[in-house]
Amino acid sequence: MAVGDLRGTSEQRSDVAFGEFYSRELDGQVRRATLILGSNEIANDVVHDAFVAVYRRWDSLDEPGPYLNVAVLNGCHGIHRRRSRDLRLLPRLLDRDTASAGESLDDVLARLPFNQRAAVVLRYYDGRTTDEIALALNCAPGSVGPWIDRALAKMRKALR
């Protein structure tokens, strides 16, 4: 997978041209962001914005890979928060907040809180360890397990 090491990469910025970095990282970043956001188009936008941020700082970044990872995850988080805020603005009540039997995994994934969704994508798509996920999501490692447990519990219920 062409996604940079979440903990950092030994490869130095000066060793690689931006175009090469872009080509190497684009595919994996967009795929991961799409899984987290549920939208290919928005994921492309988020990743694009993150690349723009990296490009603007290219000369000062020693390790662009981790910077890009954080920028993409922050962008994904921002989209989730914006959705949450929009929901907060609307005095509505959801009828289908919790997983119910017969739903698809997509349905359940779409309703997971950001941290849970990001954690399961990083674990089950990226194959990241708990420590790596905690680092990527800027949380205590102890939080990762419960997030994944809760997400899996919802999926288990949906798949009954």
Added chain:
Amino acid sequence: MTDVEQQLTDHLRRQAADVVPRYDLEAVEQGVRPDEYLYCPPGRRPLTGLLVGAAAAALVGVAVFATLIRDDQATTVITPAIDTPRPVETISPPVDTSVPETVTDRQPMAAFLGSWTSIDTDSSLQTMDIGGAGDGSAEMTVRDAAAGVCSDSSSTMTGTGRLDDNGDLVIATPTLTCDDGSEPLSLTPPIEEQLRNLTFARDPQSDSLTDTLGLIWRRPGAHEPSAEGATSGAMWPQSSLDEVREAQELADAADPAYTWQIDPQLSSAGEEWWGHLRDQGGSEIVERFLRDGLGWEEFLFNPYQPAEGAGKRDGTIGGIVYLRCAPGETNPLYPTAPVGHKEAPGAERCAPTIDEFRYEAVQFYLSQLVQQDRTGVWVVTDWMFTAPFTQTDPQVVETAATARLQDFLAARIAGEGAEGYVEVGVVGGSLEEVPLLYATTTGARFERSEIERVSEPLWPGGDMTFAVRLFADGGETVVEQQISVSSGRLFHDANGTTENGGSIAVPYVIFDGDVTLSAADPWEMSWRFALALTLGDQGEERVELVADSLPVGCARGPALSGASELARSIQSDPDLQVTDPVGDIVGGVEVLAMDITLTAGASVCEVTGGPGRGDLVQGSRMRLYLIDLPEGSATRTLAISVVASEARFEAVLQAAEPIIDSIEFHTG
């Protein structure tokens, strides 16, 4: 890996295989989004001006959409489906703009799909969903909480649309119905005629739609450009990098005209800057910018309006948003300060400036452009006024939540249909429903109920908490539970259930169902530890469960194969003082039990291993139960530990007994 994990892995891989990355290195290097030029090639006229001018002039005053969300309409619940934009076709690779455009290239249907909102001058928020029908057409749904043509009851408008030759979305025959079943009011000309060929023109620059009624629709959360002239600026108080350098030199020389731009708290590591900005009177550079630069007398840091680039990195704090408050006024919707509102202290004193719902908002960055340390001067950069920020009417929230709770309680009394109303907060477990859903602990059915709001609404979304009480046995038994509403969703902290004042043990299903247990308040699952029930916030007193315990002791080693091997490893650790393992029974299974302390001089040590697990520290004691789980369990070995200070150990052990006794193992 369990079946669910395998299915999830396969599912994610399949989904990922369908993803189409949009390769556009040139756009990245230009710092623009591909669609910014993809949809608006040079020389193309903007669509919105023409439509707004012609259509709005012809149809202004038709108040089909311009309706109010009023307090007395609070039971009307808006249910727009705006959670997740629908998947849309990815446009890749970028279009060569030198090629003559087709309609599809210019305004593909994909650009219209998803959720849109429109804020009217009366501050009502209307929602619209446009979904692709798969045959090149689109299905539109507009929801209003209080439509004028429905005598202020809610309405829903639907219709099927297609792109016309201009690339605009035209809904030929929209149908508007009043949700209460009544007929729309008679208008002249008739409503269906006014709505005929309802057209949405998209402005790709702002990603907004303008309809033939003159309303502008934006993506949820998108910025709304201010109508006023100067709405943004590059830098404040200096206007160039040279000026900032000079300011830095003068500040270094203790010139009071510049030292106020130094703010060590903004420069500090960690999250201190956040509280520094949040607390009024905290950051002088911010206060001066808002007062002197913008002329705002009162303002409020807004943590609820995340902006692009939010966060701190590389000497820049990005995405800061402040709201303007009407001087000397109290917030009309949130006149009192809820206890514990740490995120927005002072919101009760911040009245909106546009109307009772909407605030003027400004977004900016703070940057240390010359010297990035505690003595570097800060400047405001890239500031701009953004879309008004809207606070929710808490009365609307309360009425809607109360109605929902009434339905929930009625179903509980009826004995069926109460599932799924309330999300239950359980860390590390999977309690799916509110405890005592249909009956008391003795099985007595509920006879009546009551609801009481027990917290002040929390700005800006009106989050609040209710106590619900269910009565049984002729009123002799009362089950009370606290249920909170947030973002329209109902939540229950599973530890918050009492029966006649006594805490109810909460069941937990953990380790993929291999283990169940129950625990009552004040024990609660802790976020701080991976899977631990704790007494108090700090977790010094806890019951912790670790599956397939990792390397044992202070030295890391390979995973061990069973309880006996684990016990021997612990006994052999020179940093630990361990009693001889004794046999015991937990959950009907034979276990090994031992007490553990650190030897004098030993450092903090993870006894049962694994990231995030609790530590055994000097002065603490651990009762450790090591269990080989029955065959068929996904978990092989389980370590259960009870940890407390030496002084409190026996008391905590006694308090933990009901938890240990409740443990059951389930196989297959």
